[in-house]
Amino acid sequence: MTLFERSPRGVKPTPDGTRILPMIDQALDALDAIVAEAQRLANPAPDTIRMGVSPLIGADLVARAFDAARNLDRPRDLVLREADLTHLREDLQAGRLDLLLVPAVQAMPTFRHRVIAREPVVVIDPADSRTESPVELHAAADAAYILVPDSCGLTTFTTELFRSHDLPLRTYPGEASNYRVLDEWARMGVGAALLPQSKTTHEHGSSRPLVRAGAPVEITYEAVWDNATPLAADLEDFVTSLTQLTELTERTYEETGD
Incomplete structure (x- = not known):
């Protein structure tokens, strides 16, 4: 079976290739999904989120972070560490922390960022x-x-x-x-x-x-995390929940003053 044919004008799929190539793409996608699921089962995400915080992060934002972790589809415990920014960044890069809550004052280009408050x-x-x-x-x-x-x-x-x-x-x-x-x-x-x-x-x-x-x-305060860890999906959900809780708190304060 020939999937491609060559001509002076280039390469294009044969009629058989037009039918078979999409099936090959689907099979490769399914194989990738099997590999990803096997890795997830072999290396399950931990039950905790190790979160580093700057001393500037207030107790109210930390309290909302605990609520966000408890409200995940698979609830997590937060393990907090307060330290200066240099040590927090080093620990995130080394995999000793899962996520940071810090002032948005320095770029970390290879990590995910989202403004929280x-x-x-x-x-x-x-x-x-x-x-x-x-x-x-x-x-x-x-x-x-x-x-x-x-x-x-x-x-x-x-x-x-x-x-x-x-x-x-x-x-x-x-x-x-x-x-x-x-x-x-x-x-x-x-x-x-x-x-x-x-x-x-x-x-x-x-x-x-x-x-x-x-x-x-x-x-501005932001969350920073690595998107290439077993926790990546949960961290995304955690940050989304924390952002929503913060926005709700701010709206309530604007409306009631409490």
Whole structure:
């Protein structure tokens, strides 16, 4: 049986080939499905999702992650690890973690990414505590900012925010150990600070929403995971569920304030 015929104008299927070739494609697809299912049965996905989180990720988002894991068709337990971004990325690349929840401040091109949540950023500057009205980014550039070690993603976010808008970033010569100390030092008047709104102390009366051309400046949090693991399908479902829970929570807050 001849499947193809050659001519000066090229190669084309014979009448027999036109009938047989689609069947061959179907057989190959079925064989691929058999191999994939055999691998799934031989290497079943674990019952846990090992999730790494940045210190900037709030407890409310982590709580929703637990709900999302429990609501999977095959419920999973979450095993959490909080660490700096460098260690989290290394562990994800080495297969020691299944998924990250981190600020979206650095690309990992070979991994899947999905935005999970956003929140407004505020400026804490006791030197300008007469008002709590929004402050434009170009005006905020007049302050000297306390920074933290580039581990949780906040310093990367801050420096990239100013750089991307061609604004100088004036910095305090010292360094706070983490965002909690950053908040305290700014409240003491050591310098100004840029923080996600949820990370400021409630008694802080000198925080002002940061805006650019009147629109709130926001920090984005994302899920990052490897799509080539036995857990890939469950991780996709988990991230989708977490995104939906977050959107529902945000809509409820907008409607009720609770």
